[in-house]
Amino acid sequence: MGSYANDRSCQHDDRRSLEKTKEPVLPLKLMPLHAANGWLHDMRLSSPTTAPLMNNGSSSGSSDPIYRAWTKKYPSALNAFDQIVAHGKGKKIALFLDYDGTLSPIVDEPDNAVMSDQMREVVRNAALHLPTAIISGRSRDKVFDFVKLTELCYAGSHGMDILGPVGERDSVPEHRSPISSNKKQGKEAKIFQAAPEFLPMIDEVFRLLIDKTDAIDGVKVENNKFCVSVHYRNVVEKEWQLVAQCTNDVLKLYPRLRLTHGRKVLEVRPAIDWNKGKAVEFLLDSLGLGSCRNVLPIYIGDDRTDEDAFKVLRDDKRGLGILVSSVPKESHALYSLMDPSEVMDFLKRLVMSKEEEASRNK
Numbered sequence: 120m121g122s123y124a125n126d127r128s129c130q131h132d133d134r135r136s137l138e139k140t141k142e143p144v145l146p147l148k149l150m151p152l153h154a155a156n157g158w159l160h161d162m163r164l165s166s167p168t169t170a171p172l173m174n175n176g177s178s179s180g181s182s183d184p185i186y187r188a189w190t191k192k193y194p195s196a197l198n199a200f201d202q203i204v205a206h207g208k209g210k211k212i213a214l215f216l217d218y219d220g221t222l223s224p225i226v227d228e229p230d231n232a233v234m235s236d237q238m239r240e241v242v243r244n245a246a247l248h249l250p251t252a253i254i255s256g257r258s259r260d261k262v263f264d265f266v267k268l269t270e271l272c273y274a275g276s277h278g279m280d281i282l283g284p285v286g287e288r289d290s291v292p293e294h295r296s297p298i299s300s301n302k303k304q305g306k307e308a309k310i311f312q313a314a315p316e317f318l319p320m321i322d323e324v325f326r327l328l329i330d331k332t333d334a335i336d337g338v339k340v341e342n343n344k345f346c347v348s349v350h351y352r353n354v355v356e357k358e359w360q361l362v363a364q365c366t367n368d369v370l371k372l373y374p375r376l377r378l379t380h381g382r383k384v385l386e387v388r389p390a391i392d393w394n395k396g397k398a399v400e401f402l403l404d405s406l407g408l409g410s411c412r413n414v415l416p417i418y419i420g421d422d423r424t425d426e427d428a429f430k431v432l433r434d435d436k437r438g439l440g441i442l443v444s445s446v447p448k449e450s451h452a453l454y455s456l457m458d459p460s461e462v463m464d465f466l467k468r469l470v471m472s473k474e475e476e477a478s479r480n481k
């Protein structure tokens with residue numbers, strides 16, 4: 120990997136853009152090579168383009184011996200369905216779902232990541248039978264615009280912005296108390312924001328990143344309210360280094376922000392002790408299920424940021440994570456599904472099995 124003494128550099132005068140900020144303006148330096156290589160390594164690691172092609176031209180997945188071997192460690196949640204249902208027998212299942220890559224396919228243009236009507240109906244039906252929440256890196260409003268269902272809870276910005284259920288708030292610690300109520304998305308519900316003081320800073324970083332990455336073809340900067348996403352899905356790989364450099368140039372001006380890697384996206388977010396795992400714990404508390412032992416939380420997601428939730432459920436030994444991936448990767452999840460269509464099949468079967476269990480118990 121070459122140094123950052125690139126013949127193209129990040130555009131625009133940073134001093135001009137930062138004049139009005141309260142953050143200290145530090146001199147922009149080239150990113151150290153080891154740090155650059157670390158970022159690029161992480162960008163490649165978290166960005167499997169598509170399933171690798173087999174010798175016969177077919178894509179990886181169930182026909183790939185490497186994938187099949189991987190599913191011995193992370194069994195398909197469809198093949199292991201009876202085992203999962205047995206684990207949840209007599210328990211209330213709480214469902215936590217990531218959005219992009221889990222309920223909708225990953226697409227080149229993030230604004231086009233719509234879910235199918237069929238998937239919407241399946242999720243709606245699941246939410247009518249089971250407490251259900253969607254936890255996404257997108258802003259809460261944006262993910263609601265995609266999903267358009269009022270029957271479930273929404274956590275946007277990696278769980279930093281939660282529209283929770285009504286009531287059952289007594290068990291929620293004081294510092295996690297809701298800040299306001301919201302009637303926009305149906306019945307009245309409480310909003311919890313983990314770090315509202317970061318809003319102006321995130322807006323500022325959003326504008327700066329748009330400015331700095333303006334000259335990079337294919338880059339898309341998205342304001343997700345409590346985090347800024349820099350998508351490089353449509354950027355040629357030789358320019359990823361430049362995307363990393365521009366993002367790093369901005370990030371180092373804001374010591375209270377940090378970076379995480381998603382699937383072909385860099386995400387700048389508050390450096391606070393909050394993530395999708397904490398959001399799951401918060402939502403379980405809010406739903407009045409936090410201290411119940413007869414609850415089985417199931418979290419389905421495809422992203423590295425979903426690992427925090429998988430880990431919480433695994434460490435607590437009270438729930439299970441299902442990783443959505445068509446390529447082998449290490450995970451804290453216990454099970455796997457290949458793609459959103461398998462997620463849909465799993466959700467249908469899960470609801471059906473709970474309906475059958477309920478009718479048997481009548």
Ligand SMILES: [Mg+2]
Pocket residue numbers: 217218219220221420421422
């Ligand atoms: Mg995802």
